[in-house]
Amino acid sequence: MSKTKRQRYSPELKAKIALEAIKGELTVSELAAKHGIHPNLITQWKRHAIEGLADVFSGKAGERDTNHEAQIKDLHAKIGQLTVERDFLAKAFGR
Secondary structure (H helix, E strand, O other): OOOOOOOOOOOOHHHHHHHHHHHOOOOHHHHHHHHHHHHHHHHHHHHHHHHHHHHHHHHHHHHHHHHHHHHHHHHHHHHHHHHHHHHHHHOOOOO
C-alpha cells in the first residue's frame, strides 16, 4: 500500500482561489481544472472566506491575535518550567 503525502496549500493561494470562486467568473469545476485542485476544496475555501469576512470588519481578528500571543507566552513559560524540572530530576537520579 503506497502512502501519498497530503498537499498543503498556502493561505495566499487559498484566498486567491476563494476570491475567484466568490467572483463567479468561472464555475467551481473550471477553477478546479485550472488550478488542479478538487472542487470540494474550493467550495470549502469559498465558504470559509465568506464566513470569515465579517470578522475583518468587526475587529475580532485582532482579539484572536492578542489571545493567541498570550497563549503562546504561557506555553513557552510551561516549556521552560518542564525543562528545568526534567534537568533537576535527571541530576537527582544520576542520569
